Amino acid sequence: MDRRQFVLGSIAALAAAPAVRLARASISGAENKVPVPFTWDVKVPIDNREEFVAWAVKNRGEDPKFLAQRWNRMYAMTQNKDLTDERNKRAFLLTPREDFCRPVNRAHAYESAFLDIGYGVTISGPHAVGRMTQVLNVQTGEKVLEIGTGSGYQSAFLSHLTDKCYSIEIIKPLAERTRSVYDELIADGYNEFKAITSKQADGYYGWEENGPFDKIVVTCGIDHIPPPLLKQLKPNGVMVIPVGPPGAQRVLKVIKHQAEDGSITVSRSDIFNKVVPFVPFTKLVDGEIKGAHNGDAKDTK
Numbered sequence: 001m002d003r004r005q006f007v008l009g010s011i012a013a014l015a016a017a018p019a020v021r022l023a024r025a026s027i028s029g030a031e032n033k034v035p036v037p038f039t040w041d042v043k044v045p046i047d048n049r050e051e052f053v054a055w056a057v058k059n060r061g062e063d064p065k066f067l068a069q070r071w072n073r074m075y076a077m078t079q080n081k082d083l084t085d086e087r088n089k090r091a092f093l094l095t096p097r098e099d100f101c102r103p104v105n106r107a108h109a110y111e112s113a114f115l116d117i118g119y120g121v122t123i124s125g126p127h128a129v130g131r132m133t134q135v136l137n138v139q140t141g142e143k144v145l146e147i148g149t150g151s152g153y154q155s156a157f158l159s160h161l162t163d164k165c166y167s168i169e170i171i172k173p174l175a176e177r178t179r180s181v182y183d184e185l186i187a188d189g190y191n192e193f194k195a196i197t198s199k200q201a202d203g204y205y206g207w208e209e210n211g212p213f214d215k216i217v218v219t220c221g222i223d224h225i226p227p228p229l230l231k232q233l234k235p236n237g238v239m240v241i242p243v244g245p246p247g248a249q250r251v252l253k254v255i256k257h258q259a260e261d262g263s264i265t266v267s268r269s270d271i272f273n274k275v276v277p278f279v280p281f282t283k284l285v286d287g288e289i290k291g292a293h294n295g296d297a298k299d300t301k
Helices: 011-015 049-060 064-079 086-094 103-108 126-136 153-158 172-187 191-195 227-232
Strands: 115-118 121-123 143-147 164-169 196-200 213-218 233-243 250-258 264-270 283-285 288-290
Touching: 049 064, 049 086, 064 086, 064 126, 086 126, 086 153, 103 115, 126 153, 126 213, 126 233, 143 153, 143 227, 153 164, 153 172, 153 196, 164 172, 172 191, 172 196, 191 196, 213 227, 227 233
Parallel strands: 143 164, 143 213, 164 196, 213 233
Antiparallel strands: 115 121, 233 250, 250 264, 283 288
16 A cells, blocks of 8 residues: 655656566575465464464575564554554565665665655555544455555555455556565565456546455545446445545545345444645546545435
8 A cells, every 4th residue: 555646747748757676585585486476375374473474484585684673563553553453464575665665765675654655655554554444344365456666565465465466557667666576575485466357547446347345445535435436346245445635644444335125335444533734636637637536426325
C-alpha cells in the first residue's frame, strides 16, 4: 500500500525520472537465492527475535541486520495494535521490505516512516500498511485488489496471505519497474510473488474482468467511494479506503452487506479514529496523469 503524492504532467515526463534497481542481489552482491521456498504451512518463529533471525537466515537467505530490524518493527506494530493476529505478523516477517526501497533508503526500511521511491510517490510506513492489511482480514484463497501498486510492498505483504493478488498502478514507468522487481525476486526464489498480477491503468475503474473481489485496498484520498470498486466488491466483502475532503481523509473500513432479499447496504468505520491526510486519487486523461477523481460520482449510500 503506497501513499501517492500529487502528480502532474505526462507519463513521458515521468519516464524521464532516473530508474533504480531494487533487486535483492544488489544488497550484498551475492546470488541470495531463497534456500527453502514459501509454503502456506511454513512455521515462522514469531515470539523470539534471535530464533526468527536464525530461522530466516537459514530458510530465506536474508541479511540478519534487516531481519533483526524487521522483527523489532513487528514487535512495535504488535504493541500498537497494527498487527493483532499470527497470520499477519507472519506475513510481515516474511516480506523483505528492504527490497522494495530505493538503495539510498534501504538503511531506513524498518523505520516508522514513508520513504521516497521516485516518480513523486512513496512506500508507506510499516504501521500504516500493517493496520490497513490487518483490517482487511485476508484469508487464503481470497481474491484481493490493490489500487496503487507503488513500490510493490503492499502486494508482496498480501501474497503471504492469499495466492490471488491483483494490483493497479497509474504511473506507467513505476508499474513497469515494480513488475521487474517482482520478477527478479521470483527468480531469486520468492515463489509467493507469482501470486501478484499487476497492470498499468486508472485504478478508479477497478479490474472488472478479474472481479469480483473479496477484499479491496485503496491507497489514495478521494471524496467518495468509487462506484466501480464497490460494484466489483463481493457481497459481504471489505474495502479499506481513505475518504474525505482534500488533506483531511479518514481511512474507512467499508463492508458491502447483502440481505437475504438481495438488497445491498454499506457500513463504514474509521480504522484510525482520526483524520489522516492523503493526497488525491489521480486519473488518466488522454494518456496523461491529471489531478484527482473528485466528483465523478458520489458515495453510494
